Amino acid sequence: MSLNKIFGIFSVGLSLAMCVNNARAEQGEGTVRDPLTGKYIDHVYRDWQEGVVLNPETGDYTVTYKGSQGFFAEVIFVPATKIDSTLKSKFKDSRDSNGIRYSYKVKNGVGSKQNIDQLITLVSNVTPGSLEAPQRWEAHAIPQPPSQGPNLILSWTYFGGEYLSGLAPGKSLAGLSLESSDLPGIALVKISGAAPTTEWLGHYPVGVVGDQMEEIEKNNHIPRFAAVPKIPVGQPFDPALTLTGLQKHVNQDLVSMKLVDPVFASQLDRGLQAAIDAAKINNTKALKDHLKDLRHVLKREHGDVDKEDDEDDDGDGDKVKKPGLIDKLAARVLDFDIKYVEKRISGKN
Incomplete structure (x- = not known):
């Protein structure tokens, strides 16, 4: 979709x-x-x-x-919603660690009436000291209140000093990045325009x-989907636990976000469960076969799903998308995660 x-x-x-x-x-x-x-x-x-x-x-x-x-x-x-924003996300193995490197690029459309001054989302893990932000922007990752869950609130906020300033219409901003030990999943990123504070x-x-105002303020942003740290990777590595986290993400998050067809999600669920069962009994050959089958299913939907640098179609900014059983970014995330498990059980970094 x-x-x-x-x-x-x-x-x-x-x-x-x-x-x-x-x-x-x-x-x-x-x-x-x-x-x-x-x-x-x-x-x-x-x-x-x-x-x-x-x-x-x-x-x-x-x-x-x-x-x-x-x-x-x-x-x-x-409202802070007078913007037409696009957001692209990339993720790849880090060259400096065993973690994953995430980077983002946001664009403010030429028809926007406001500058963009904040992006905010929830993530499962951020490597300490890895957050990066462009000049005049600040990045933070702080724990949610305990009553709301174990995630981190990740944000990039403009701190240029000028009133109602930020990323101007027609401009793009890169340099938003972080590292994490957790694998990517899909999350909603709230992008806000620079709006005056209500007196x-x-x-x-x-x-x-x-x-009425609480409902309006709850939706006072433009939502965009992106790949973020979402699937925990335990230490020591346990393929069954990692795949269980991925299975939960497909069945609960991707289906509710309408990024995957429910029938196709059921097919993925069966494949993931078979892989989990094989991992639990240390049947490495069967596990590898099930993972290979899952990647083949994803590749049938998107032929270039395994490309690590898909500049033309790695975010929601593209104006034309091929309809299918699973969104392209979601498919890339799943393929990356499955490939990661393949490498770990094969003893590769």
Whole structure:
């Protein structure tokens, strides 16, 4: 399935969002932000109706709510989604270690209305000291709160100093990279445009308006898929455990992301399970045969799936994609992971 089609669904769904509270109008006093000057006008007496309304011309939201003191406020929320971004990801064996080297290139489309100032995702592991970022960007990998899971929050954020600056429309940015001992899987990367911080008057909206804003802010990014550290590789290496992690990624993540046809996923699941069973009883020959069969199945869908440097089709930025049973990037990730297991059981670095 085309990544662009999936992202289009996300973008259209967000851009067409319009949340209106059906509460009746109420007379009162409040403060209004002038959409042209950005200045606030106090002591405005009128009929107020709480709600969140999308302006289809600007893409901004007008948020009207009542404060705890009985006064009303009307503010403008500018979303960070006025960008048309593409993201390419590469992954290969590291020359300096036994890990995997990941690198990314992001492009801000010429039609974007904002600069790009942040990319953020979840990963399973980052080798300490391996994070790299271009000039005027900072990279961080910090643990999630324990209640949310064991992953790391990986981010690249622009810190150039200029207000609302970042990667300009029509420009590309490389040099986003890291190393990890874990194998690649597919994850959603949240890409955000440089948007002004909303000045909530009095307090953040509560009730229905607050619920509407929380939903909007939860989706306040453009989603793109990329290859990231996802499949743990234990020490010492256990092919059965590694393949079990890959099997779980296919059945749970790739299927839910709609990057693989469910029937095709079942075929991959059977092949992976056969390989896992062979690994558990140390039947190396059968394990190698099952891994070879899996790679052959992937290659039938994408003939160049085993290319390590697929510059023309290694991300979601391509405008035309061949429809198939599995997305190209997802297939490349699976092939790489299976090939890694092949090399490890053969005693190769």
